Amino acid sequence: MPNFDLAAVLTDEFRGWLLDGFLLSIELTAITWLIALPLATFIALCRLSSVRVARGLGFALVEGFRNIPLLVQLLFWYFAVPELLPEALRSWLYEHDAEIVCAVAGLTFYTAAFMAEDIRSGIRAVPVTQLEAARALGFSFLASMRRIVLPQAVRIIVPPLISQTLNLWKNTSIATVIGTAELMYQAQRVETASFRGVETFTVVTLAYLAVSLLITALSVWFQRRFPVRAS
Amino acid sequence: MKPTQALIIAAGMAAVFLSPVAFSDQLADIRKKGELVCGVLGTDEPMSFIDPATRTLVGYDVDLCQVVAKKIGVPAKVKQLAVAARIPELQQGRVDILSATLTHTKEREAVVDFSLHTFITGQKVMVRRDSGIAKLAQLAGKKVVTVKGGTQEPNMRKAVPTVDVVTFETAPQAFVALQQRKAIGFVNDEVSLFDAYGKLGAAQKDYVVLPESISVEAIALGLRKNEPALKTLVNDALRELEASGAAEKLFFKWFGPNSRLKYGQRSFKIDSDRI
Amino acid sequence: MIDIIDTYWLYFLVGQYPDGPLGGLVLTLLLGFTAVVLALPLGVLLGLARVSVRRWLRWPVTALVYVVRGTPLLMVVFWAYFFLPSVTGHKTNQFTTMLAALVFFNGAYLAEIVRAGIQGIAKGQMECARSLGLNYTQAMRYIILPQAARNMLPSLVNQFVTTIKETSLGYIIGLAELSFVASQINTQLLTRPVAVFGTLALAYFILCLGLSRIAYYLEVRRSRVAT
Numbered sequence: 001m002p003n004f005d006l007a008a009v010l011t012d013e014f015r016g017w018l019l020d021g022f023l024l025s026i027e028l029t030a031i032t033w034l035i036a037l038p039l040a041t042f043i044a045l046c047r048l049s050s051v052r053v054a055r056g057l058g059f060a061l062v063e064g065f066r067n068i069p070l071l072v073q074l075l076f077w078y079f080a081v082p083e084l085l086p087e088a089l090r091s092w093l094y095e096h097d098a099e100i101v102c103a104v105a106g107l108t109f110y111t112a113a114f115m116a117e118d119i120r121s122g123i124r125a126v127p128v129t130q131l132e133a134a135r136a137l138g139f140s141f142l143a144s145m146r147r148i149v150l151p152q153a154v155r156i157i158v159p160p161l162i163s164q165t166l167n168l169w170k171n172t173s174i175a176t177v178i179g180t181a182e183l184m185y186q187a188q189r190v191e192t193a194s195f196r197g198v199e200t201f202t203v204v205t206l207a208y209l210a211v212s213l214l215i216t217a218l219s220v221w222f223q224r225r226f227p228v229r230a231s
Numbered sequence: 232m233k234p235t236q237a238l239i240i241a242a243g244m245a246a247v248f249l250s251p252v253a254f255s256d257q258l259a260d261i262r263k264k265g266e267l268v269c270g271v272l273g274t275d276e277p278m279s280f281i282d283p284a285t286r287t288l289v290g291y292d293v294d295l296c297q298v299v300a301k302k303i304g305v306p307a308k309v310k311q312l313a314v315a316a317r318i319p320e321l322q323q324g325r326v327d328i329l330s331a332t333l334t335h336t337k338e339r340e341a342v343v344d345f346s347l348h349t350f351i352t353g354q355k356v357m358v359r360r361d362s363g364i365a366k367l368a369q370l371a372g373k374k375v376v377t378v379k380g381g382t383q384e385p386n387m388r389k390a391v392p393t394v395d396v397v398t399f400e401t402a403p404q405a406f407v408a409l410q411q412r413k414a415i416g417f418v419n420d421e422v423s424l425f426d427a428y429g430k431l432g433a434a435q436k437d438y439v440v441l442p443e444s445i446s447v448e449a450i451a452l453g454l455r456k457n458e459p460a461l462k463t464l465v466n467d468a469l470r471e472l473e474a475s476g477a478a479e480k481l482f483f484k485w486f487g488p489n490s491r492l493k494y495g496q497r498s499f500k501i502d503s504d505r506i
Numbered sequence: 507m508i509d510i511i512d513t514y515w516l517y518f519l520v521g522q523y524p525d526g527p528l529g530g531l532v533l534t535l536l537l538g539f540t541a542v543v544l545a546l547p548l549g550v551l552l553g554l555a556r557v558s559v560r561r562w563l564r565w566p567v568t569a570l571v572y573v574v575r576g577t578p579l580l581m582v583v584f585w586a587y588f589f590l591p592s593v594t595g596h597k598t599n600q601f602t603t604m605l606a607a608l609v610f611f612n613g614a615y616l617a618e619i620v621r622a623g624i625q626g627i628a629k630g631q632m633e634c635a636r637s638l639g640l641n642y643t644q645a646m647r648y649i650i651l652p653q654a655a656r657n658m659l660p661s662l663v664n665q666f667v668t669t670i671k672e673t674s675l676g677y678i679i680g681l682a683e684l685s686f687v688a689s690q691i692n693t694q695l696l697t698r699p700v701a702v703f704g705t706l707a708l709a710y711f712i713l714c715l716g717l718s719r720i721a722y723y724l725e726v727r728r729s730r731v732a733t
Contacts, residue, residue: 174580216576281690313679
């Protein structure tokens with residue numbers, strides 16, 4: 001390989017850019033995760049509910065957000081949705097980092113749809129007798145879910161959820177198309193300024209891998225520490 | 232050592248020492264291949280863009296590419312590239328020549344060669360009239376948009392150090408962002424700006440192009456380094472074009488009174504590659 | 507939205523073809539299909555390596571799979587872009603670049619599906635085959651893999667759906683697939699982003715939902731037929 005010069009892409013200036021991008025990617029992941037998880041739980045419960053409208057809504061949300069590429073959803077959130085908002089809200093949005101807000105919105109709904117399916121499978125894996133027993137004892141549907149079923153479902157749900165978190169971390173890279181200055185965006189910037197594609201992408205790949213491997217290790221630890229009890 | 236061994240070693244050394252001298256002759260390769268692959272942007276009217284009626288790539292850059300191809304004596308194949316991909320694609324041999332609104336800069340000279348300058352323009356900023364911005368300095372601390380991978384972002388930051396620049400994959404995409412009021416200004420080279428301005432039609436009264444240039448851009452064709460035969464031929468083709476008056480005609484075809492830009496005269500000649 | 511579909515349906519469908527390279531929906535489908543078809547043998551090879559008893563095979567492949575699965579697809583696309591020409595010595599265009607990235611990336615994911623499929627076949631099958639005198643390779647080829655293939659079919663169709671969505675990343679390297687074409691239309695029209703991107707979303711939705719329904723149907727049929 002003709003002179004691989006890592007130092008060329010790690011000058012103070014470039015390092016600063018890449019670090020900013022890395023931190024923003026982490027922030028996007030964290031904020032999205034915190035909003036997507038409750039949303040996903042809500043959607044999962046909708047799909048399991050006995051109310052037909054709720055089931056329909058849940059199904060529509062899941063299928064809608066899962067079958068459209070994230071790139072398209074992000075473009076829609078950034079270029080189409082603000083045009084539908086009232087003038088005041090739109091101006092407020094543009095004053096306050098629309099790129100980040102729209103990235104979080106797009107990532108949240110996309111990730112929530114996948115998480116909802118994992119949560120639903122996890123809940124369904126808990127024997128239905130648990131729910132029946134809870135109802136027989138007088139708990140409402142929601143209370144049975146909250147106190148009896150969900151705690152048992154958690155062990156089953158966590159590994160796939162960690163997997164979705166990994167996907168979320170990687171998906172933040174797509175936000176570069178709507179101008180969000182996360183790690184991939186900064187990588188493109190450094191590459192243009194330094195003319196050194198291989199070195200730039202080596203550094204950035206290692207950055208993504210570092211966090212990915214951390215998340216995977218977390219999953220392995222969890223499955224070892226909290227194995228699923230046979231029922 | 233035995234004579235045959237010595238001969239082999241000598242041949243090996245000769246091969247090693249002579250190989251740098253044997254340039255890959257790109258011009259001969261192009262003739263052998265039977266076509267000239269030109270990289271163009273396709274998103275930068277009127278330098279290169281897709282004519283919606285015929286769905287083909289047309290423009291000033293595309294025509295220049297045809298001129299060079301004709302001089303070599305092969306047909307031209309026009310390939311669309313992203314702004315950020317221009318130099319990498321040329322360096323990797325995926326295109327033979329760049330005719331993609333490429334600015335001649337000192338930094339780029341380290342990695343590519345440039346032909347005679349085919350266009351001189353500046354980079355400017357377009358703002359909304361109701362933003363009240365009339366001078367570049369007023370953009371301090373505000374948000375502007377432009378395309379990824381070009382000289383727009385660094386030039387803007389040099390002109391107004393505290394400006395916030397957000398970049399998109401294509402210039403038209405950034406222009407949409409300006410129109411949606413996601414930013415105060417849109418940075419691009421003068422020609423592309425005036426073309427976009429022309430496209431606005433009735434909405435022109437809402438926008439104004441700030442008179443100060445943030446840079447002067449000498450646009451040239453991009454060539455791989457160490458290809459003297461091809462470079463000489465390209466520059467000869469450009470000189471002939473200028474001498475015959477065809478260069479001026481080409482300018483007026485795309486930028487003259489019948490176009491959206493309506494330039495009354497051409498302020499440069501195709502005769503130099505000094506910056 | 508109807509008027510946009512009416513005016514631009516051909517551009518949406520095939521891009522600039524025949525006056526330029528193929529693009530639009532047809533390109534998306536072609537790219538997705540070719541990527542899955544080529545990723546499959548790679549996935550099988552990597553999957554077999556993952557279950558192999560030979561450590562020198564298992565460990566590097568496991569490491570490779572972990573690395574690929576920990577990297578965003580967009581990163582793999584940029585790598586293919588910068589790396590491919592120097593490795594293959596060929597000049598590659600955007601289609602080939604995207605194809606290579608998708609094949610490589612999906613190969614690693616398919617390796618896991620294949621591994622799960624193989625390990626899902628009762629161990630007894632391998633033991634029976636061996637006791638009947640077949641060696642490991644023959645057992646795999648004639649007994650295990652055919653059964654695993656039937657198990658894997660719904661997952662494979664799902665992988666096809668995922669790959670269709672992944673082709674949208676071609677937008678970023680200027681490949682004229684469906685999303686790029688829609689974006690070009692949007693910059694032409696300027697004032698109809700909701701309609702243009704709405705149409706784009708709808709196109710993918712119908713395509714992917716249709717395919718995943720087929721996968722669901724296959725899954726249901728398989729569990730009904732399974733012994």
